[in-house]
Amino acid sequence: MKTNVTQVMMEEHQLILRMIALVEKNAGRVARGEFRNWRFFLDAVDFIRNYADRFHHAKEEDVLFAALVKNGMPEKQSPIEAMLMEHDAGRAHVRGMEKAARQALDGDESDIPSLLEHARGYAELLRGHIDKEDTILYPLAERVLPEDLRPAMLDAYQAAEGRTPELAETYRQMVEDYEKETI
Numbered sequence: 001m002k003t004n005v006t007q008v009m010m011e012e013h014q015l016i017l018r019m020i021a022l023v024e025k026n027a028g029r030v031a032r033g034e035f036r037n038w039r040f041f042l043d044a045v046d047f048i049r050n051y052a053d054r055f056h057h058a059k060e061e062d063v064l065f066a067a068l069v070k071n072g073m074p075e076k077q078s079p080i081e082a083m084l085m086e087h088d089a090g091r092a093h094v095r096g097m098e099k100a101a102r103q104a105l106d107g108d109e110s111d112i113p114s115l116l117e118h119a120r121g122y123a124e125l126l127r128g129h130i131d132k133e134d135t136i137l138y139p140l141a142e143r144v145l146p147e148d149l150r151p152a153m154l155d156a157y158q159a160a161e162g163r164t165p166e167l168a169e170t171y172r173q174m175v176e177d178y179e180k181e182t183i
Contacts, residue, residue: 093122
């Protein structure tokens with residue numbers, strides 16, 4: 001039986017999807033005039049940048065994708081290139097969401113339409129992105145990566161996590177706290 005090198009990524013996706021659900025829900029509430037907690041959107045940006053991007057995508061890009069390329073998957077015109085392009089598109093949405101949320105927090109709510117556009121755009125992009133990874137790329141990785149490479153990949157994941165101790169728990173707690181607020 002092969003050592004699973006994508007299960008940890010799929011588990012991390014679950015927390016990311018929970019934050020995306022909060023972003024979508026609160027964007028809808030803003031649009032209906034029911035929500036004005038701009039700090040939430042800045043916390044979501046913080047979560048996305050630190051948990052989804054630095055913590056999760058770092059393992060994905062630096063370990064999993066690198067292993068796939070090393071084992072014959074092309075870097076260009078490939079699923080890896082498509083996933084990296086979507087990571088970059090997500091980062092652009094995050095920058096837009098942050099800019100509009102900061103303005104709103106400072107009392108200028110003129111860019112709320114942009115906040116909503118970027119929040120919803122990020123959520124839609126990431127839902128599709130995670131689905132492609134979980135149903136296409138990760139199963140492919142599990143089929144093609146040789147067993148002798150897998151323990152080192154898990155070690156590299158642990159090393160990446162070790163550079164940011166407590167980060168996963170901090171962001172899990174953040175998501176749980178916001179989920180309690182929206183019940």
